Amino acid sequence: MSSRAGIVVTGTEVLTGRVVDRNGPWVVERLRELGVDVAHIAVVGDRPADITGALRFFTAEGMDLVVTTGGLGPTADDLTAAVVGAFQGREMALDEALEARIAEILRPLAERWPDLDMDALREANRKQAVVPAGATILEPVGTAPGLVVPPADGTGPAHPTVVVLPGPPRELQPMWQTAVATEAFVAATAGRVSYEQHMLRLFGIPESEIAETLRRAQDGGVDLDALEVTTCLRGGEVEIVTRYEPRDTATYDALVSVIRERHADTLFSDDGTTVDEQVAALLRERGMRIATAESCTGGLIAGRLTDLAGSSDYVAGGLVTYADDAKAAVAGVDPALIAEHGAVSVPVAEAMATGAVARLDADIAVGVTGIAGPGGGSAEKPVGTVCFAVATRDGPALSRSLNLPGGRADVRDRSTTVAMHLLRRVLLMGDDLAGGPRS
Amino acid sequence: MSSRAGIVVTGTEVLTGRVVDRNGPWVVERLRELGVDVAHIAVVGDRPADITGALRFFTAEGMDLVVTTGGLGPTADDLTAAVVGAFQGREMALDEALEARIAEILRPLAERWPDLDMDALREANRKQAVVPAGATILEPVGTAPGLVVPPADGTGPAHPTVVVLPGPPRELQPMWQTAVATEAFVAATAGRVSYEQHMLRLFGIPESEIAETLRRAQDGGVDLDALEVTTCLRGGEVEIVTRYEPRDTATYDALVSVIRERHADTLFSDDGTTVDEQVAALLRERGMRIATAESCTGGLIAGRLTDLAGSSDYVAGGLVTYADDAKAAVAGVDPALIAEHGAVSVPVAEAMATGAVARLDADIAVGVTGIAGPGGGSAEKPVGTVCFAVATRDGPALSRSLNLPGGRADVRDRSTTVAMHLLRRVLLMGDDLAGGPRS
Numbered sequence: 039m040s041s042r043a044g045i046v047v048t049g050t051e052v053l054t055g056r057v058v059d060r061n062g063p064w065v066v067e068r069l070r071e072l073g074v075d076v077a078h079i080a081v082v083g084d085r086p087a088d089i090t091g092a093l094r095f096f097t098a099e100g101m102d103l104v105v106t107t108g109g110l111g112p113t114a115d116d117l118t119a120a121v122v123g124a125f126q127g128r129e130m131a132l133d134e135a136l137e138a139r140i141a142e143i144l145r146p147l148a149e150r151w152p153d154l155d156m157d158a159l160r161e162a163n164r165k166q167a168v169v170p171a172g173a174t175i176l177e178p179v180g181t182a183p184g185l186v187v188p189p190a191d192g193t194g195p196a197h198p199t200v201v202v203l204p205g206p207p208r209e210l211q212p213m214w215q216t217a218v219a220t221e222a223f224v225a226a227t228a229g230r231v232s233y234e235q236h237m238l239r240l241f242g243i244p245e246s247e248i249a250e251t252l253r254r255a256q257d258g259g260v261d262l263d264a265l266e267v268t269t270c271l272r273g274g275e276v277e278i279v280t281r282y283e284p285r286d287t288a289t290y291d292a293l294v295s296v297i298r299e300r301h302a303d304t305l306f307s308d309d310g311t312t313v314d315e316q317v318a319a320l321l322r323e324r325g326m327r328i329a330t331a332e333s334c335t336g337g338l339i340a341g342r343l344t345d346l347a348g349s350s351d352y353v354a355g356g357l358v359t360y361a362d363d364a365k366a367a368v369a370g371v372d373p374a375l376i377a378e379h380g381a382v383s384v385p386v387a388e389a390m391a392t393g394a395v396a397r398l399d400a401d402i403a404v405g406v407t408g409i410a411g412p413g414g415g416s417a418e419k420p421v422g423t424v425c426f427a428v429a430t431r432d433g434p435a436l437s438r439s440l441n442l443p444g445g446r447a448d449v450r451d452r453s454t455t456v457a458m459h460l461l462r463r464v465l466l467m468g469d470d471l472a473g474g475p476r477s
Numbered sequence: 478m479s480s481r482a483g484i485v486v487t488g489t490e491v492l493t494g495r496v497v498d499r500n501g502p503w504v505v506e507r508l509r510e511l512g513v514d515v516a517h518i519a520v521v522g523d524r525p526a527d528i529t530g531a532l533r534f535f536t537a538e539g540m541d542l543v544v545t546t547g548g549l550g551p552t553a554d555d556l557t558a559a560v561v562g563a564f565q566g567r568e569m570a571l572d573e574a575l576e577a578r579i580a581e582i583l584r585p586l587a588e589r590w591p592d593l594d595m596d597a598l599r600e601a602n603r604k605q606a607v608v609p610a611g612a613t614i615l616e617p618v619g620t621a622p623g624l625v626v627p628p629a630d631g632t633g634p635a636h637p638t639v640v641v642l643p644g645p646p647r648e649l650q651p652m653w654q655t656a657v658a659t660e661a662f663v664a665a666t667a668g669r670v671s672y673e674q675h676m677l678r679l680f681g682i683p684e685s686e687i688a689e690t691l692r693r694a695q696d697g698g699v700d701l702d703a704l705e706v707t708t709c710l711r712g713g714e715v716e717i718v719t720r721y722e723p724r725d726t727a728t729y730d731a732l733v734s735v736i737r738e739r740h741a742d743t744l745f746s747d748d749g750t751t752v753d754e755q756v757a758a759l760l761r762e763r764g765m766r767i768a769t770a771e772s773c774t775g776g777l778i779a780g781r782l783t784d785l786a787g788s789s790d791y792v793a794g795g796l797v798t799y800a801d802d803a804k805a806a807v808a809g810v811d812p813a814l815i816a817e818h819g820a821v822s823v824p825v826a827e828a829m830a831t832g833a834v835a836r837l838d839a840d841i842a843v844g845v846t847g848i849a850g851p852g853g854g855s856a857e858k859p860v861g862t863v864c865f866a867v868a869t870r871d872g873p874a875l876s877r878s879l880n881l882p883g884g885r886a887d888v889r890d891r892s893t894t895v896a897m898h899l900l901r902r903v904l905l906m907g908d909d910l911a912g913g914p915r916s
Contacts, residue, residue: 051709053518054509055502056716062520063494070493077527079492081501081518084707088516095534113688113708150880151683158689208883249552270495277495330776330797336783337769337776340797344775347851347885355803357796358769358779364794364837368807398803412786446786 041074041230043103044096044198048118049205050083052108060207061107068214070281073230074103084115093125093200101198103226108205110182112162119185122200123170127190130168136175136183137167143181174220179209186222199226234287238278238297239307241459245271247301248278255296264289274455275313306462313458314346320465321352321402328461329398330356331369331390333381333407334424339454354398359390369393369405382407384425384437391429402464404428404457408442410449424453428464435464480513480669482542483535483637487557488644489522491547499646500546507653509720512669513542523554532564532639540637542665547644549621551601558624561639562609566632569607575614575622576606582620615655618648625661638665670722675729677717677736678746680898684710686740687717694735703728713894714752745901752897753785759904760791760841767900768837769795770808770829772820772846773863778893793837798829808832808844821846823864823876830868841903843867843896847881849888863892867903874903 045065051057062079069076077099082088089106096104109118123130140163148154166182169175176184182204189197201217203210217223240248248269256262264286268279278297282290298305306313321328330340340356343349357368362381365371371389379385390405408424415421420441427437438460442452484504490496501518508515516538521527528545535543548557562569579602587598605621608614615623621643628636640656642649656662679687687708695701703725709716717736721729737744745752760767769779779795782788796807801820804810810828818824829844847863854860859880866876877899881891 049709050707050718051711051716053502053515054505054718055499056709056718057711058497058502060494063492063497066493076492077521077524078531079520081520082516085516091534091538092517095530095537098534099530111710112685114691115707147683154683155686155689158685162685162688208887268489268493268495270490272495279493279495327800332776334783335780336788336792337771337779337795337797340776340799341774341780341889344773344797344799344889345886349775350799350853353775353799355797355799355807356776357807358776358783358794360779360783360789360792360794361766361837367838368794368796368836397807398800399806414789447784450780 041102041227042100043069043074043076043105043227044092044099044101045076045079046089046092046096046104046106047079047081048084048089048106048108050115053081053083061203061205061210064207064211065105065107065203065214068218069103069105070233071235072218072227073232074227077101084109084117086117086121089118089121090125093122097197100196102229103201103223104198105201105203107203107210110166110184110202110204112165112181116165118202119169122185122187122202123173126170126187126197126200127193128170128172128187131171132164132168133175134167136169137164140167140178140181140183143178174222176203176213176216176220179212180204180206182209184213184217186217186220188222188226199223231283233281234284234290235279235281236290237280237307237310238294238305239312240276240278240301240304241274241306241313241455243276243301243304245269245276248276251297251300254300255293258296260292260296261286261289262293265293267293274452306459313455313462314342317343317458317462317465318346318349318352320462324401324465324468326352326401327354327399328352329354329394329400329403330457331394331403331405332356332358333360333365333390334410335406335408335450335453335457336360338450339404339406339457342454342458354400357390357394357397365390365407368397370396380419382409382419382423382425384427384439387425387427388429388434388437391427392433395429395431402428402430402461404461406453406457408449408453410446410453412446422449424449424456426453426457426460428460430464435467436460480541480666481539482508482513482515482544482666483531483538483540484515484518485528485531485535485543485545486518486520487523487528487545487547492520492522500642500644500649503646503650504544504546504653507657508542508544509672509674511657511666512671513666516540523548523556525556525560528557528560529564532561536636539635541668542640542662543637544640544642546642546649549605549623549641549643551604551620557641558608561624561626561641562612565609565626565636565639566629567609567611567626570610571603571607572614573606575608576603579606579617579620579622582617613659613661615642615652615659618651619643619645621648623652623656625656625659627661627665638662672720673723673726673729674718674720676719676746676749677733677744678751679715679717679740679743680713680745680752680894682715682740682743684708684715687715690736690739693739694732697735699731699735700725700728701732704732706732713891745898752894752901753781756782756897756901756904757785757788757791759901763840763904763907765791765840766793766838767791768793768833768839768842769896770833770842770844771795771797772799772804772829773849774845774847774889774892774896775799777889778843778845778896781893781897793839796829796833796836804829807836809835819858821848821858821862821864823866823878826864826866827868827873827876830866831872834868834870841867841869841900843900845892845896847888847892849885849892851885861888863888863895865892865895865899867899869903874906875899
């Protein structure tokens with residue numbers, strides 16, 4: 039038994055890359071967690087022939103389920119519901135009760151935009167309430183309803199059931215929970231297999247080392263054919279994701295033992311937690327406040343620290359000392375240090391971090407100064423040279439000078455990850471010094 | 478005449494979203510610039526059956542060209558060249574001259590890693606030199622060659638020519654230039670049409686208003702069927718992208734006139750420039766320095782201002798005053814203001830902005846304080862309440878209190894866009910006051 043699905047991501051803005059598709063991979067992961075195998079994501083523009091072509095292809099490939107995203111908006115190029123309805127042999131009809139519910143949702147919008155064209159709004163409202171007869175309605179999160187559309191009786195050989203979802207991830211993701219609970223979805227995925235899936239995260243190691251570890255595990259008797267292991271290098275971290283049927287749990291545990299032994303220093307997460315979640319938990323547990331002092335990363339580290347809800351519990355704030363005079367004016371860095379070592383140096387990173395501790399009254403801070411590029415590099419300090427320092431109220435605790443690969447955006451992004459790992463390391467060092475647990 | 482293409486992105490890490498696909502959209506744009514229409518990007522895992530399925534589908538759809546990305550590496554799961562060769566009816570054969578050229582590329586690698594397994598390296602070298610007979614070789618940028626593989630004589634009805642490219646964008650992009658110059662590519666895309674493509678950007682308007690404008694343009698005689706118009710709401714901005722054949726330029730100009738007239742206040746870009754590029758140009762032209770003071774956005778506005786290369790020409794730095802005490806300590810906000818109006822208020826946003834001007838010695842600054850959620854909201858100030866103020870050395874210039882939709886990440890992201898537009902408006906107001914041009 040098995041259950042197979044395809045995904046159709048619609049939207050010319052996605053095809054041409056103006057918008058990055060997050061939905062395809064997100065839905066793939068959700069389906070895989072449910073034991074449904076996804077072979078193919080199709081990205082197509084807002085053209086009925088192309089959407090229909092993808093549906094035809096997935097039907098020919100014997101998919102049980104197709105998920106479409108996008109094309110549920112109010113404009114003329116939003117036509118997914120009609121295309122799916124036609125493909126499934128179902129007439130389109132206005133659902134007046136749904137139209138009224140959408141009008142209720144739109145009411146505050148109309149109040150917020152006093153000059154709004156009410157006829158245009160009513161037209162858009164109506165369009166979004168025209169749905170295939172017999173489809174299951176998924177209540178709107180924004181203004182567009184989703185749909186679960188089984189094939190009408192007598193429609194072609196074995197059409198898949200089609201789940202129609204809105205494009206914005208903040209609408210699609212809550213609506214997904216509703217979709218998977220519908221009778222139509224459950225019936226379409228009756229053949230699904232239940233899998234376990236776990237992720238290990240490592241930092242400070244090249245991906246080729248993991249390939250070698252997997253070979254050694256296999257040689258040592260771990261049956262890797264029972265496991266679906268995917269490794270991926272992402273932003274400097276290596277993620278090892280393993281999917282397996284529950285009866286193969288002992289095999290997975292054996293693999294984890296091999297990895298733990300060979301990579302004790304670089305394995306930082308075996309329970310799915312990110313370095314961000316770990317740093318947040320450590321700060322919160324200890325009642326500590328954190329601050330930042332950033333030059334080349336321009337505020338992205340503070341931005342990353344404040345991504346998590348509840349971060350006001352432990353984030354004091356930060357300093358963005360982009361210009362050299364700002365390093366002195368705002369972080370209290372001695373200009374003589376900059377004159378002697380250069381703005382991109384460990385002594386300046388340390389002075390920035392200790393300055394952030396003082397100015398923000400924080401218990402711990404990270405300072406980062408570097409050359410993101412494309413300009414600014416030299417023979418001694420090429421593009422990608424970035425200096426990091428973590429300081430506590432007792433002064434500098436850990437510093438690094440690294441050369442990071444890639445272009446401007448890569449260097450900035452990778453620097454935020456390095457900063458998070460250095461913070462984690464210092465927070466755990468505290469455990470060591472106090473004789474406490476080390477993970 | 479026309480020329481149609483499909484793209485096959487291979488890689489399980491892309492299918493599951495651990496790596497974001499940049500190649501598909503990049504190749505789409507390059508093909509569209511050449512006048513080749515791309516209907517469909519297929520994302521599949523490292524499975525021969527799925528790659529072949531996608532090739533079969535594109536053949537059935539009558540594509541002239543297929544571009545594949547990924548799967549050219551040295552490991553067992555890198556099998557794209559063999560799959561494409563089989564599909565095109567061509568035998569795989571070792572190209573010894575190519576093998577020698579790859580060995581030359583590998584030589585410095587072997588010297589740098591003295592413990593390298595030389596047998597494994599030679600095996601990988603050989604594998605990458607096994608190519609379909611009769612294919613055009615594209616010289617490696619890394620170690621893997623690309624290929625242009627026309628169908629062998631007698632192979633099924635009208636197979637497309639398949640261009641096989643490596644996965645890493647830094648290898649794919651230079652190799653693309655070589656690929657499009659080959660005889661095989663030019664022959665496969667002989668039907669291509671040249672298009673114009675332009676983008677208009679608007680801010681402060683819902684997408685439904687654009688739908689109405691397009692309807693009015695059509696009613697007013699603008700032949701929208703001659704234009705391919707796509708609208709997209711992205712982070713609060715509406716993008717209208719229009720593609721058309723050069724003979725329909727007058728039709729496009731007529732559409733632009735209608736849009737300009739109805740949306741004079743909200744149209745901010747008709748030449749492809751982003752608000753970020755416009756703000757950067759205004760600051761640079763005037764020799765001004767900019768600073769930020771951020772609370773709920775946590776550094777993301779400063780991060781956005783420093784995204785552009787060369788931003789050190791006009792960015793002084795910024796303050797992230799996440800905690801209330803930080804607003805006073807670092808931005809000099811009077812605690813009495815916070816006590817009287819609350820941290821999320823226009824007076825506090827103004828004090829943050831004027832504080833940033835003073836502390837960073839800047840000519841202009843933006844202050845942002847709000848409730849990103851999910852916690853922190855109240856009846857008077859619900860989640861999404863965000864106050865903005867732009868100040869110059871003369872004091873506050875422009876302020877707003879808004880209610881932004883969506884979750885935490887949406888509110889933070891949308892706030893950075895609002896801040897950029899407010900900065901742009903103040904910078905252009907300067908023009909007004911001086912009697913200068915207003916765009």
